[in-house]
Amino acid sequence: MTEFTPIASLIGGALIGLSAVLMMLAEGRIAGISGIASRLLPPYGDKSSAERSAFAGRLAFVAGLVAAPFLYAAATGTAVVQTVSSNLALMAVAGLLVGFGSVWGSGCTSGHGVCGLSRLSRRSFVATGVFMAAGFATVYVMRHVMGS
């Protein structure tokens, strides 16, 4: 069981939305994490100075994500609590699927789910519906069919 946290989740969600809006205001781009992260990886086709500058920005954004729990802990005095499966093979397979699938489908929960839905993008409505359905189905099978 996890506690239902409507207020904290609304506030946290609003902060995520604010980050996406400020990204559009500053850089004119969608705040999609799979796009930002995957474009740090090869192949590197574009070697223009604009692309190098964008690359540095993406690296800084990811560094901010990684640093966030430490800022949060320092500011609130509360450590970030999480429960991660210790089944390493399962987590590795999950990682491969998340990485491949989010890039293959041009976005993840942030790019399609938050930014795309906010822009009323038809593609993002389809993508969000599909990954939600696949997530529901996978958890159903894992927990209620296979019973793990």
Add this chain to the structure above:
Amino acid sequence: MRVPFASILVNLGLGLLFGVGLIVSGMSDPAKVLNFLDLTGTFDPSLAFVMGGAVVVAFIGYRLVLTRDKPLMAPRFQLPTRSDIDARLIVGPALFGMGWGLGGFCPGPAFTALGLAAPGTLAFLPAMLAGMWAARWVAERGR
């Protein structure tokens, strides 16, 4: 090369804001995500409130921002323009959703979890990056 300090600082700040949002909302915890996806079991609706809060703010904020001629730090807005529904838009999210349902991580929370160094995260994150690289590589070859 001109070092884009302002852009680096702004992006660092936006990453921090996004990450703190994930933590405050509870989405940095895979257990909460998996319980959202467990409709018939230990269902936790919190994720719907996260999406709702984020979409409302972004829906209004984008409309205000996009009345501008251009962004503050870039020559023009770069918005996705495609509207076609192709096989990749079904296959990709289907695979992503399966992985999301297995591990409870999507890409953002996987990065915020890195520093907490849970063994499961340290298995997930390199595999995720490998999957992203593989998708880019396959897409590039198919072009």
